[in-house]
Every structure is written in structure tokens, then in C-alpha cells.
Amino acid sequence: LNRSFDAVSDSRTRLLFAIHSVHRSGWAPGTGGNYSALLSGNPFRLLMSPSGFDKGRLQESDLIEVDEHGRKISGAGNPSAETLLHVAIIRQAEARSVLHTHSVWNTLLSEHYADQRELVVSGYEMLKGLSGVTTHEHREHVPILKNSQDIPALAERVADLLEKNKSFHGFLLENHGLYTWGATIEDALRHVEIFEFLFEVLGRKLSFNGRS
Numbered sequence: 001l002n003r004s005f006d007a008v009s010d011s012r013t014r015l016l017f018a019i020h021s022v023h024r025s026g027w028a029p030g031t032g033g034n035y036s037a038l039l040s041g042n043p044f045r046l047l048m049s050p051s052g053f054d055k056g057r058l059q060e061s062d063l064i065e066v067d068e069h070g071r072k073i074s075g076a077g078n079p080s081a082e083t084l085l086h087v088a089i090i091r092q093a094e095a096r097s098v099l100h101t102h103s104v105w106n107t108l109l110s111e112h113y114a115d116q117r118e119l120v121v122s123g124y125e126m127l128k129g130l131s132g133v134t135t136h137e138h139r140e141h142v143p144i145l146k147n148s149q150d151i152p153a154l155a156e157r158v159a160d161l162l163e164k165n166k167s168f169h170g171f172l173l174e175n176h177g178l179y180t181w182g183a184t185i186e187d188a189l190r191h192v193e194i195f196e197f198l199f200e201v202l203g204r205k206l207s208f209n210g211r212s
């Protein structure tokens, strides 16, 4: 076994753990969501969940490798159409892992705040789980982009957004889901957990207020 084989095998184990953890939490039911980890920058090699699989049953051997154009390099399954969004995020946010969920709360909030094109979260201790955030007083801006099936166009909008502002930890696609990322697979998974917690808090708070 050489070193690079070990590194790839380690990434497979860690990415699969993140995928199963997200699926178990109910944040990407059915075949929803897609997940990636950067194996190398040059040549660009991304380890990814294959399209269409029930992620709860996914095994390490099901993970595929793709290049910067979203073309499959190895593995049995097919790349998700959304692979180009992962590539754009990894390049612009200098991330090494991208996780994408379709939860009830992120879907509801992306619709509720769609007209404002962003939602802002502030005042919660859990914000400190986002990389670089040290106080609950932090204001986290979460952009909301219009959903589209034209993934290359959407990938350009994502690249534009992240080029202009490096402070984001994630964004929402309207009526679709959350994209978040991190310097490691574990950072990206923690960001999913933090965002999904905060979205549920905001969503439930809106429901309370609606009743009062």
C-alpha cells in the first residue's frame, strides 16, 4: 500500500461517515443530496456520491471520482448533475469538502425568505460552530439563489457570489436545499449540523410567532 492509496481510502471512509450521518438525521431523504471531498487539486480529482442512490445504503465502493468538468474518472455510478456546483465551491471558497442537503427546514426557509434573497442568523450560541466565528453576536448571511436545472449557469452564479464575498459558510437554493462546505469533511459536516439546527430554530420560531 502506498501513501496516496491510504489517503484516498481514508477520504472514502470519512466521506461515507458524513453521508450516513446526514441521511440518518433526515436532512436528505430518498436519493436527495450530494456529497464530495477533494482528493487532489492538480489533476483535479473529486470523490463524490453517485447520483440516484439511496444515500443511507451507500457503501465506500459506490463512491465515484470525477474531474473538474464533472466527468467520471472511476466508479460504477453516474455523477450528479450538480457536480459543477461542487467544483465551483471548492475553487472559489478554497474548500476541500462540499455537502448538500434537502431538509424540511432549509426548504421551508428558502421559500419564506426568497424575496429577500438571503436570510440572516444572529444571536445564537450555535453560530460558533461555523469556522472562524467566535461570538453569538456574529451575523451570518445565507444567500438564497433561484433554483435552476441549468447547472452550468447556476455554477457561474455560485462562483460569482463566492468570489465577491469569502465570508459565507453556505447558501440556499430556493425550494431546493442547502450547500455548505469546509476545509475538511468534518468541518463541512459540522456546518451542516449547525445550519440545520439554526434553520429549525428559525423555522419553529416563525411558527410560534404565527400563532401568537
Ligand SMILES: [Zn+2]
Residues within 6 Å of the ligand: 032, 033, 034, 082, 100, 102, 176, 177
Ligand atoms: Zn439537490
